Amino acid sequence: MNKLKPSAAPVAPGRDIKTIVNASLKRRHAAERRFRWYGLIAIGLGLIFVALMFTNIIGKGYPAFWQAYVQVPITFDPAVIDPQGNRDPKAIETADYAALVRAGMRQLFPAVQGRLELRALYGLISSDAAYELQRQVQQNPALIGASQEVWLLTSATVDTFVKGNIDRTLDETERLVKDNQIEWIDKLLAAGKIQKQFNTVLFGNGDSREPEQAGIRGALMGSFFTLVVTFLLSFPIGVATAVYLEEFAPKNRWTDLIEVNINNLAAVPSIVFGLLGLAVFINFFGLPRSAPLVGGLVLSLMTLPVIIIAGRAALTSVPPSIREAALGMGASKLQTVGHHVLPLAMPGMLTGSIIGMARALGESAPLLMIGMVAFIVDVPKSFMDPATVLPVQIYLWSDLPERAFVERTSAAIMVLLAFMILMNGLAIVLRKRFERRW
Amino acid sequence: MSTTAVETAVSLDNALSTAIGARKQSSVEVTDYDSRQTVGKITVDHPKMICREVNVYYGEKHAIKNVGLDIGTNEVIAFIGPSGCGKSTFLRCLNRMNDTIPICRVTGQIKLDDDDVYDKSIDVVQLRARVGMVFQKPNPFPKSIYENVAYGPRIHGMVNNKTELDELVRDSLERAGLIKEVEKRLDEPGTSLSGGQQQRLCIARAIAVNPEVILMDEPCSALDPIATAKIEELIDELRENYTIVIVTHSMQQAARVSQRTAYFHLGDLIEIGDTDQIFTNPRHKLTEDYITGRFG
Numbered sequence: 089m090n091k092l093k094p095s096a097a098p099v100a101p102g103r104d105i106k107t108i109v110n111a112s113l114k115r116r117h118a119a120e121r122r123f124r125w126y127g128l129i130a131i132g133l134g135l136i137f138v139a140l141m142f143t144n145i146i147g148k149g150y151p152a153f154w155q156a157y158v159q160v161p162i163t164f165d166p167a168v169i170d171p172q173g174n175r176d177p178k179a180i181e182t183a184d185y186a187a188l189v190r191a192g193m194r195q196l197f198p199a200v201q202g203r204l205e206l207r208a209l210y211g212l213i214s215s216d217a218a219y220e221l222q223r224q225v226q227q228n229p230a231l232i233g234a235s236q237e238v239w240l241l242t243s244a245t246v247d248t249f250v251k252g253n254i255d256r257t258l259d260e261t262e263r264l265v266k267d268n269q270i271e272w273i274d275k276l277l278a279a280g281k282i283q284k285q286f287n288t289v290l291f292g293n294g295d296s297r298e299p300e301q302a303g304i305r306g307a308l309m310g311s312f313f314t315l316v317v318t319f320l321l322s323f324p325i326g327v328a329t330a331v332y333l334e335e336f337a338p339k340n341r342w343t344d345l346i347e348v349n350i351n352n353l354a355a356v357p358s359i360v361f362g363l364l365g366l367a368v369f370i371n372f373f374g375l376p377r378s379a380p381l382v383g384g385l386v387l388s389l390m391t392l393p394v395i396i397i398a399g400r401a402a403l404t405s406v407p408p409s410i411r412e413a414a415l416g417m418g419a420s421k422l423q424t425v426g427h428h429v430l431p432l433a434m435p436g437m438l439t440g441s442i443i444g445m446a447r448a449l450g451e452s453a454p455l456l457m458i459g460m461v462a463f464i465v466d467v468p469k470s471f472m473d474p475a476t477v478l479p480v481q482i483y484l485w486s487d488l489p490e491r492a493f494v495e496r497t498s499a500a501i502m503v504l505l506a507f508m509i510l511m512n513g514l515a516i517v518l519r520k521r522f523e524r525r526w
Numbered sequence: 527m528s529t530t531a532v533e534t535a536v537s538l539d540n541a542l543s544t545a546i547g548a549r550k551q552s553s554v555e556v557t558d559y560d561s562r563q564t565v566g567k568i569t570v571d572h573p574k575m576i577c578r579e580v581n582v583y584y585g586e587k588h589a590i591k592n593v594g595l596d597i598g599t600n601e602v603i604a605f606i607g608p609s610g611c612g613k614s615t616f617l618r619c620l621n622r623m624n625d626t627i628p629i630c631r632v633t634g635q636i637k638l639d640d641d642d643v644y645d646k647s648i649d650v651v652q653l654r655a656r657v658g659m660v661f662q663k664p665n666p667f668p669k670s671i672y673e674n675v676a677y678g679p680r681i682h683g684m685v686n687n688k689t690e691l692d693e694l695v696r697d698s699l700e701r702a703g704l705i706k707e708v709e710k711r712l713d714e715p716g717t718s719l720s721g722g723q724q725q726r727l728c729i730a731r732a733i734a735v736n737p738e739v740i741l742m743d744e745p746c747s748a749l750d751p752i753a754t755a756k757i758e759e760l761i762d763e764l765r766e767n768y769t770i771v772i773v774t775h776s777m778q779q780a781a782r783v784s785q786r787t788a789y790f791h792l793g794d795l796i797e798i799g800d801t802d803q804i805f806t807n808p809r810h811k812l813t814e815d816y817i818t819g820r821f822g
Contacts, residue, residue, distance in 0.1 A: 339628055411626075413667060415623065416732075417731065418655035418682060427681075
């Protein structure tokens with residue numbers, strides 16, 4: 089019974105506990121306040137940099153979502169398009185549509201004479217304009233013989249000028265648009281014949297050497313195919329590995345070794361996986377270069393450890409009492425895992441996987457090693473078509489000097505960021521939606 | 527209903543204290559502290575389970591030392607003893623829940639009827655269907671009340687159709703004394719119930735597969751006295767059909783619900799016997815110290 093009596097506290101004689109505590113109280117509070125300030129400053133700095141990044145990217149990139157078009161009167165002259173008059177698709181395909189565009193431009197400015205002047209005039213229009221007319225005629229052969237006003241893509245220089253990025257006070261020799269071109273553009277603008285429209289080219293086209301025709305469709309599709317391969321491979325394998333290691337594997341030296349290796353793999357620089365992919369998938373297995381399939385394989389290697397680690401963490405967070413309950417009912421090990429543990433761990437696993445996928449979406453280094461950095465104009469249609477991905481497209485465009493490419497670089501970054509935010513948002517929604525309490 | 531349960535509990539308590547007081551006068555030979563031999567008769571006339579020379583090791587640690595006892599058919603046997611004495615460990619040997627601990631090793635013989643529990647030919651799935659378990663902390667699955675009870679019959683394929691399953695679920699909930707409280711909300715999650723209800727749900731879940739033996743590992747330690755009284759009442763009712771092994775820290779509970787009591791101490795089975803005898807007339811010094819509250 090003696091133990092229960094409170095023993096006398098060893099307090100210095102003449103000082104009671106109140107004065108002792110009070111002496112240090114001020115210092116303790118000050119330390120807490122200081123710590124709070126450090127925290128606030130750190131968060132503030134972080135937010136400032138995020139804001140800087142976003143204003144910079146959005147400020148540079150948002151003009152890329154609009155593109156200058158010029159309205160040109162086009163006469164779909166049968167003598168040019170279909171001289172035989174038999175609507176032969178071959179003839180329609182190979183007709184000289186550029187001539188129609190040139191005729192249209194001359195019709196806009198009949199006063200313009202001379203080879204140099206005319207070349208400057210035709211320079212206002214993108215070379216895509218001819219293809220645009222070809223597409224329209226192929227879709228609707230009834231156009232042949234008709235005359236109508238058509239909105240055509242301007243050249244990148246006109247676009248840049250219209251967006252106010254070329255200083256007209258500069259000396260003509262230092263300017264991309266010449267004096268006569270400025271005069272024509274001003275006239276067209278005044279007549280409402282040059283308009284900025286939503287940039288469908290950006291989302292509809294693959295890469296191009298002409299900035300006004302370059303789009304991110306190819307890179308988007310490349311990213312899509314690559315991520316599909318990555319997800320289909322890394323999610324099932326990752327979940328199976330995590331479940332096996334966490335629930336079934338005996339705890340011995342071998343599993344310890346495997347665990348250490350998986351943790352190390354998560355920290356391996358991604359470019360190493362690219363080299364591995366080059367050596368194994370392309371050189372050894374002979375898979376094609378630049379293919380989303382190979383990109384997906386490489387990114388799977390990179391994402392797997394992340395998914396496994398997240399999956400194991402999710403499995404450990406399931407309380408052991410649930411396992412005991414199921415095992416105590418006579419459920420087999422697999423039933424216990426399948427019916428109870430895995431459903432409870434799934435939100436965590438999905439979150440981890442989506443974050444892993446978001447990382448894979450933003451990855452460029454390993455894909456450079458396997459040739460996904462090539463200049464590819466065609467939009468890939470399958471897992472084996474040569475392709476590039478968004479981050480690599482950004483990397484490619486960031487090298488180019490044209491103002492339109494600078495805009496597009498930022499626009500592509502915005503699209504990439506939007507996907508990232510979407511994926512992370514999805515992860516949060518899934519986590520909240522399936523979160524369970526026990 | 528709860529009032530009667532509490533009253534019963536109180537009257538039992540009184541009986542117990544009188545009994546402990548009365549014991550002082552009796553003059554039965556008491557075994558000394560140092561003896562680690564089991565005192566009392568370990569066998570019964572109609573054993574459901576027979577355990578002989580059971581040893582359990584956790585790695586190097588010898589957790590259960592040469593324990594032998596019988597568990598009688600349709601009896602409630604209580605395992606008591608101080609923390610770490612091995613009573614839960616021993617309980618978990620009976621349905622091989624210790625298998626989940628990799629460093630745990632069990633030797634000796636444990637028989638359920640005529641089957642050796644640790645024989646290679648016995649599958650743990652079958653064993654655990656026959657020997658159900660209720661845990662210390664109520665652990666319903668994070669699913670509906672219905673699904674909780676239906677789970678066992680479903681995985682073992684005990685029912686052929688939905689009607690049979692519905693009936694079995696209702697019946698189990700009724701036998702666990704829970705049906706009135708949950709009848710209207712079988713679709714609500716089991717975790718939404720109170721602690722005591724959750725524990726009765728776990729009991730319903732266990733009896734849904736109609737086991738022969740039910741192991742209860744301190745089933746009331748997380749519950750308040752009223753919920754405890756309900757569970758104890760339930761245990762008494764369940765005795766008609768099941769053999770129940772209960773581990774408890776509460777000696778009053780052991781006295782109230784069990785017919786036989788086994789006292790464990792540091793891995794040894796110190797004393798076993800009829801509950802009345804153990805609490806009124808312990809024959810081992812350690813048991814006496816423990817039940818009189820001098821130790822433990």
